[in-house]
Amino acid sequence: xxxxxxxxxxxxxxxxxxxxxxxxxxxxxxxxxxxxxxxxxxxxxxxxxxxxxxxxxxxxxxxxxxxxxxxxxxxxxxxxxxxxxxxxxxxxxxxxxxxxxxxxxxxxxxxxxxxxxxxxxxxxxxxxxxxxxxxxxxxxxxxxxxxxxxxxxxxxxxxxxxxxxxxxxxxxxxxxxxxxxxxxxxxxxxxxxxxxxxxxxxxxxxxxxxxxxxxxxxxxxxxxxxxxxxxxxxxxxxxxxxxxxxxxxxxxxxxxxxxxxxxxxxxxxxxxxxxxxxxxxxxxxxxxxxxxxxxxxxxxxxxxxxxxxxxxxxxxxxxxxxxxxxxxxxxxxxxxxxxxxxxxxxxxxxxxxxxxxxxxxxxxxxxxxxxxxxxxxxxxxxxxxxxxxxxxxxxxxxxxxxxxxxxxxxxxxxxxxxxxxxxxxxxxxxxxxxxxxxxxxxxxxxxxx
Numbered sequence: 001x002x003x004x005x006x007x008x009x010x011x012x013x014x015x016x017x018x019x020x021x022x023x024x025x026x027x028x029x030x031x032x033x034x035x036x037x038x039x040x041x042x043x044x045x046x047x048x049x050x051x052x053x054x055x056x057x058x059x060x061x062x063x064x065x066x067x068x069x070x071x072x073x074x075x076x077x078x079x080x081x082x083x084x085x086x087x088x089x090x091x092x093x094x095x096x097x098x099x100x101x102x103x104x105x106x107x108x109x110x111x112x113x114x115x116x117x118x119x120x121x122x123x124x125x126x127x128x129x130x131x132x133x134x135x136x137x138x139x140x141x142x143x144x145x146x147x148x149x150x151x152x153x154x155x156x157x158x159x160x161x162x163x164x165x166x167x168x169x170x171x172x173x174x175x176x177x178x179x180x181x182x183x184x185x186x187x188x189x190x191x192x193x194x195x196x197x198x199x200x201x202x203x204x205x206x207x208x209x210x211x212x213x214x215x216x217x218x219x220x221x222x223x224x225x226x227x228x229x230x231x232x233x234x235x236x237x238x239x240x241x242x243x244x245x246x247x248x249x250x251x252x253x254x255x256x257x258x259x260x261x262x263x264x265x266x267x268x269x270x271x272x273x274x275x276x277x278x279x280x281x282x283x284x285x286x287x288x289x290x291x292x293x294x295x296x297x298x299x300x301x302x303x304x305x306x307x308x309x310x311x312x313x314x315x316x317x318x319x320x321x322x323x324x325x326x327x328x329x330x331x332x333x334x335x336x337x338x339x340x341x342x343x344x345x346x347x348x349x350x351x352x353x354x355x356x357x358x359x360x361x362x363x364x365x366x367x368x369x370x371x372x373x374x375x376x377x378x379x380x381x382x383x384x385x386x387x388x389x390x391x392x393x394x395x396x397x398x399x400x401x402x403x404x405x406x407x408x409x410x411x412x413x414x415x416x417x418x419x420x421x422x423x424x425x426x427x428x429x430x431x432x433x434x435x436x437x438x439x440x441x442x443x444x445x446x447x448x449x
Contacts, residue, residue, distance in 0.1 A: 022209040022278035024082070025068045028179060029203050034169035036131060038087065039198065046182070046192075047202060048087065048165030049095075049155045054184035058160035063152040065102070065110050065189075066204035067179030070144050077141035079211030079278065081151055084167025084203030085122060086131035093123045094158025099136045104148040109181060109189050114149070115142030122164055131167045133203075137211055151204050152183070167203035174199040212237045212274035214282040216256065222287040223260055224326030225355050231257040232272075232284075240274040240281075249288065258286070265290025293324035295331070295351035297361035304370045305342075309406035311367050313339040313347070320361070322351040329353045343367065368435075373409035375431035376401040377441035384448055385422075391447040393419045393427070400441070402431040409433050421447065 039046035042053035047064050049055075055062060070076050078101050088095075098118040105111025116138055125134050153166055174180070178193040180202050192198045213236030223230055234240075234256075242256040248264035251257070256272065265288050273281040298319035303311045315337035322329045329351040335341070344366045352358045378399035383391055395417040402409040409431040415421075424446045431439045 023071075023207075025206040025208065026082075028066055028068065028175065028177075029169070029201050029205055031175055032173055034173055034201060034203075036084075036167055037170040037200075038165055039168060039171075039200075041196075045087070045163070045165050046196065046198070047168045049157050049162060050160060051184060054182070054186040056185040059157050060185040061154055061156050062185075063110075063154045063183040064166045064202060064204070065150045065152045065179075065181045065183070066202045067104075067148055067150045067177070067181075068206050070147055070149055071208070073147050073149075074143060074145045076208050077143045077210065078138055078149075078151070078206050079141055079209050080135055080137045080207040082203070082205040082207065083134045083136060083153065084131050085125070085127045085134055085164065086167060087129055087163055087165040088122050088127040089161065089163035090123055090158070091161070092158065093121060095122060095162040095164060096120060096156045096158070097122060097164070098152075098154035098156070099138070100152050100154060101138070101142040101144060102150040102152060103144055104146040104150070108148070108178070109191070110150040110152060110183070111146075114144055115140045116151075118154075127164070131203075135207075137213075141210060148179075150179075150181075151206055153204060169201045171198050171200055174201045209278035210276060212240075212276055212278060212280045214240060214272050214274045214280045216272045216282065216284070218256075218258075218270070218284060218286055221285060222289055223258070225260045225263070225265065225288060225290045226326055227260060229257055229260050231255055232270075234272070236282075237274045237276075240272050240279070242270060242272050244268045244270045244286075249286070258288075260288060263288045289325055290355065290357065291325055292357045292359045293322055293329040293351040293353045295320055295322040295329070295349060295359050295361050297347075297349050297363040300364045300366065301347075302366050302368050305367050305406055307371065307405045309369070310340050310342045313337055313341055313345065313365065316347060316363075317349060320349045320351075322359075324351070324353040324357075326355070327353050341365075341367070369406045369433065369437060370435075371405045371433075372437045372439040373402055373404035373431040373433045375409065375411065375429060375439050375441050377427075377429050377443040380444040380446060382446050382448065389449065390420050390422055391445070393417055393421060393425070393445060396427055396443075396445075397429060400429045400431075404431070404433040404437075406435065407433060421445065423447070 044051035100116035101114040102110035103112045181191045183189040215236035216232045216234045218232045249268040250259035250262035267287045271283045317331045334348045397411040414428045
């Protein structure tokens with residue numbers, strides 16, 4: 001009874017985990033969660049080279065296999081393989097690897113070679129000491145014809161010092177299906193579980209179906225809304241679909257061309273999804289710049305009134321500092337240059353980028369009366385001494401003529417009215433406009449006996 005139950009559970013597990021078209025067969029590696037371990041075997045590496053314990057010559061090829069189950073033998077292709085590779089030592093770059101697909105030989109071991117790629121340089125791939133992942137595409141799309149199939153990494157050392165290891169899980173972390181093995185010139189193909197008592201898994205992961213390439217790129221990651229509409233370059237497989245998020249980007253779903261003038265400013269994620277049954281996608285961030293320009297006004301300004309107590313507003317636009325991330329903004333002034341004013345005025349400068357974005361700043365223009373009043377004194381005055389041979393000065397301010405551009409000037413006299421003189425006296429009349437501006441004139445008062 002226990003035996004029957006065990007068989008039923010095994011069949012159930014197989015049914016639930018059966019691969020589908022376009023699947024990435026990562027179950028062999030991810031279940032259970034692996035802890036990476038490098039297995040030394042003698043003076044070599046169990047899942048890599050060198051392996052002097054198992055090879056006849058140092059430059060003999062060695063193959064490391066992982067087994068998989070095809071959902072549709074004879075129909076489903078293998079489009080790519082994900083490899084975990086590391087511990088590379090190949091100073092003269094003469095180590096090469098093949099990534100091949102094999103049918104089962106009927107005895108649970110790799111048999112007929114179906115296809116793959118050959119002559120790959122680990123150095124060119126970018127393999128280093130630490131383990132890294134590498135997707136290897138199989139352009140020939142080999143199709144296993146047996147339910148159980150294998151992917152092998154064939155290592156061809158160029159010399160005895162070459163080293164390369166396929167990533168493996170710790171002993172006891174394999175799923176126990178005995179699907180991995182190695183083939184060496186010393187002992188042929190050996191299952192790791194049965195020969196080495198190493199229940200491990202290898203980071204050799206099959207990607208079923210046709211692997212689509214969704215590679216694309218725009219010429220820039222940022223565009224101003226007034227530039228020509230950009231169209232991306234599709235370096236991968238054509239015929240896919242472009243989408244974007246969030247909303248606000250006007251994009252052609254077939255070509256990826258962006259209508260900048262119809263798009264709102266912001267940062268968007270553009271996604272290109274390939275067609276076909278095993279679609280893939282890639283994304284690129286694209287920013288549409290539609291920002292306001294910047295403008296800095298000059299400091300507050302002062303200006304002199306003219307003779308009519310007015311001033312003509314200058315053109316202050318050249319004193320402003322304006323910029324825009326997409327164009328040279330146009331600056332306008334209000335009130336306009338040439339306006340005739342008679343009081344303090346707030347001036348507004350506006351920067352316009354030509355795309356409907358504006359920014360303003362303000363400053364004050366304060367007029368000042370720096371014009372002296374005018375004054376005309378009377379002619380010299382001939383007067384007579386009194387009986388005491390003295391003369392008392394009169395108020396001569398009324399005899400002067402004074403004017404000011406911004407009001408009525410006040411006239412004062414020196415010496416003051418009522419001053420007693422006994423000889424000729426120079427009289428100074430001063431016109432003051434109330435803004436600190438003065439003007440004087442003089443005449444003589446000449447007493448006689």
